[in-house]
Amino acid sequence: MPGGRLKILRVAAAMIVFSGLTAAFVDFRGAVPVAVGHELASIQLVPSLVALVAGTGLAVAALVVLGVTLLVGRVYCSAVCPLGIFQDLVTRVAGWIRGSRRLLPYRPARTWLRQVFFWGVVVAVAAGGAGLTLSLADPYSIFGRLMSDLVRPVVTLANNAVVGIGTALGSEALYRVAPPWPGVGVLAVTAAMGVLLVGLAAWRGRIYCNTFCPVGTLLGLVADRSALRLSLNKSACRKCGDCLQVCKAQCIDLRAGTIDSSRCVACYNCIGACPEQGIGYRWRWSRSPQAKVAPPAARAETAVASPPRRALLAATAASLVAVSGAGRLLAATVGGPALALKGSRAICPPGAGGVDRFLDRCTACHLCVSACPTHVLQPAFLEYGLAGLLRPRLDYRAAFCNFDCRKCAEVCPDGAIDLLALAQKQVTRIGVAELVVDKCIVKTKGTDCAACSEHCPTKAVETVPFGDNLRLPQLNPDWCIGCGACEYACPAQPTKAITVVGRLVHDQVVRRVQEKATDPRRGGAFPF
Amino acid sequence: MNTRREFLKTGLALGAAVSLGRWPAPAAAEDRASGAPPRSRLAAVRDGTRAAMVDKALEALGGIGAFVQAGQTVCLKPNIGWDAPPERGANTHPELVGHLVRRCLEAGAKSVSVFDNPCDQWQLTYEHSGIEKAARDAGARVVNGKDESLYREVEIPGGVKLKRALVHSLVLDSDVLLNVPVLKHHSGTGMTAAMKNLMGVVWDRGFYHQNNLHQAIADFLTLRRPTLNVLDAYHPMVRNGPRGRTAADLIEMRTLLVSTDPVALDAAAAKLLGLEPAKVAYIRIADEMKLGTMDLTQVEVLRFSLA
DSSP states (O other): OOHHHHHHHHHHHHHHHHHHHHHHHHOSSSOSOHHHHHHHHHTSHHHHHHHHHHTSOOOHHHHHHHHHHHHHSSHHHHHTOHHHHHHHHHHHHHHHHHTSOOOOOOOOOOHHHHHHHHHHHHHHIIIIIHHHHHHHHOHHHHHHHIIIIIIHHHHHHHHHHHHHHHHHTTOOSSOOOOOOOOOHHHHHHHHHHHHHHHHHHHHHGGGTTTTTOHHHHHHHHHHTTOSEEEEEOTTTOOOOOHHHHHOSSOOEETTTTEEOTTTOOOOOHHHHHOTTOOEEEEEOOOSSTTTTTSOHHHHHHHOOSOHHHHHHHHHHHHHHHHHHHHHHHHHHHHOHHHHHHTTOOOOOOTTSOBHHHHHHHOOOOOHHHHHOTTOOEEEOSSTTOGGGTTOEEEOTTTOOOOTTOOHHHHHOSSSSSOOOOHHHHTTEEEEEEEEOGGGSHHHHTSSOOOHHHHHOSSOSEEEEEETTTEEEEEEOGGGOOOOOHHHHHOOOSSSOSEEEEEEEEEEEOOOOOOOOOOOOOSSSSSOO | OHHHHHHHHTTSSOSOHHHHTTSOOOHHHHHHHTTSOOOOEEEEEESSOHHHHHHHHHHHTTOGGGTOOTTOEEEEEEOOOSSOOGGGOSSOOHHHHHHHHHHHHHTTOSEEEEOOOOSSOHHHHHHHTSHHHHHHHHTOEEOOSSOGGGEEEEEOTTOSSOOEEEEEHHHHHOSEEEEEOEEEEETTTEEESHHHHGGGGBSOHHHHHHSOHHHHHHHHTTTOOOSEEEEEEEEEEOSSTTTOSSGGGBOOOOEEEEESOHHHHHHHHHHHTTOOGGGSHHHHHHHHTTSSOOOGGGSEEEEEEOO
16 A cells, blocks of 8 residues: 555544544543543553453453554554654644754664663563553553643633633533642643653654653564564665655664664654655564564664573563562562551542552543543542552542442543442442531531531431431441542531541442332421 | 612611612512502412413412513522432422423513532533423523632622622522522421522532521522522422432422512421421521511412312
């Protein structure tokens, strides 16, 4: 297929994925169907792999991605990975601002750095730190946070600025929404990541993907063995450099006449740029990649499979098992994340099963944070402890968990939040309220209140007669599911009279069954 | 203006002539001009559809035209407090809201706006209550109640505890305020009907809870008495209110009450729930502040059965 058409396909796929995911993450008024975010997130490599481990998916998407990569190279990085597409946009915009596209000449791969980052991630995951490591390293999740934490509040502000126009036209289609800024700590982490990525992309195109990104490195390892590889036709090449003008991966070595498949992100820009039609897919299936094409110098630089490397792989595998065991032993003895949670009140959503399980599986993409209609789901900074950095938690100062809602589970792509049946979700206990009646307004001020009981969806908080014609809240913890409605509503100051303490492991309450209510009227249909 | 001076003398509004000047005096004030003692009227209808019952009640009280004139702007305030479907009875029924919107527009209202400041997430609540669709289909504007910029701080002229509040501009600026609550048990105040429903037009409900809930509920009436109160008691929630758990919390009563006097209406509503009006503190306080009457023997009650 001619390069032009391949590029059109790539750009079309990228636009669908990017616009769909951006819409889902930036959605500040619940307008984007849940399926859009969920489906597009579920085809991402890391969420798909996590879902396999979580038992909620068969990693079909991951297998397809790996299979396609083995066939035609890193198509994923240009057409499916939202962070990759985002960086392409940054590079393009930076070019417009500069007035010309910067020529990125060939650079040898930073193999050593790549390996360090990749194996660092692998070792950290094996050592039991999967959640935090993948949160920081998964490109899809990084993209999600940029959009959810940074872009969404800004878009909300922009929306609020133009609401007046709609109102002037007599329409209520536009309305103001409180800008959903995350806390300062989360904002700082995400913003730092954003600055780094934008800076690197503006400076050197896909340098992040080809140096730090573990998904890029993994797919690079696979692409290095791919059956079809983009290659230079050495006899046609006049070394004009037009391909270099459009290459964002700095992977075309004109001198050697090679394209480094481990770094080529299959954007197909070069195919169309070559005036000699000298670049195209060639069948290159071989067990020992590049051995026949790469000159010795390039081989040394790319450091692909060779006997010493095989030994390294074996040694790594062995050490991973050891590290994994040691990590888990350490977590068990020292307490790991659980230790950090003692005395902490961070509460994870219903369907997460429990805090440790949640922190193991969640990659902090914040799709649920964007989807949560009440905004009770907020990214944590250190509320879960360091191990829970950036993972969503229920913040009952902001809102409470809607009894009839399962949006977070519906969008979650990696099985960190199971989609429970609604009836089951409504009896799932994520925490239990604690009532200190001595702080209650009814007692301290001698006036009725019962905001807690009013909001309680299970009526675990009821009211009983108290003093002179007053009603005092009374808690039955057996029916409490920890949704936080009471805590949110409690007007007592400076500290609330009713607060929810999270449960490290979620369990279930018994659904309360009540007889049909009876007519309270005394004295006929119109007792007045 | 004679009627207004008279009106003020009765102490009904406890001062603040400036604020009051912006709205037509309540219908009750017109009666007072004749010197006759004011007598609240209450229409009670049962055993019909909501639409038929409200039509009957309006007919008995002089027709919708007695309350909504051509060219006026109407703010219709239902109870849209909870993310619950109509069959749970946690909110005013959408059928009643839609019907009233149509009646107002038929009477020549320039516009009818519907809003509430819900307890649950507002978009979900507007949608699942069925009110957003019913009101829009009937021709109303459905306005965001969770936009603080739409609220204005005003003085509550006769407020004892609630002296200032951020009140939704629709309530401050509309010619007609149509209060359309639903009857429910309430774990804090005993019950909720007309007066308690008006808590949903202020921004900060927490203030009410922190500063004598009953007094604050009564205080609000000194800012603005609704032009008319229409109570949906078709299937009132008689326990686990105001949110309710299941439809088992409701009983079928097929009743609807209409009155210009929110205190009289709430007193009758209390009786429907088997409560003594004087035991519901905000009803007693409002009566003592002469914001209406809870003594139903002093109210002209018009009873109808459509069965």
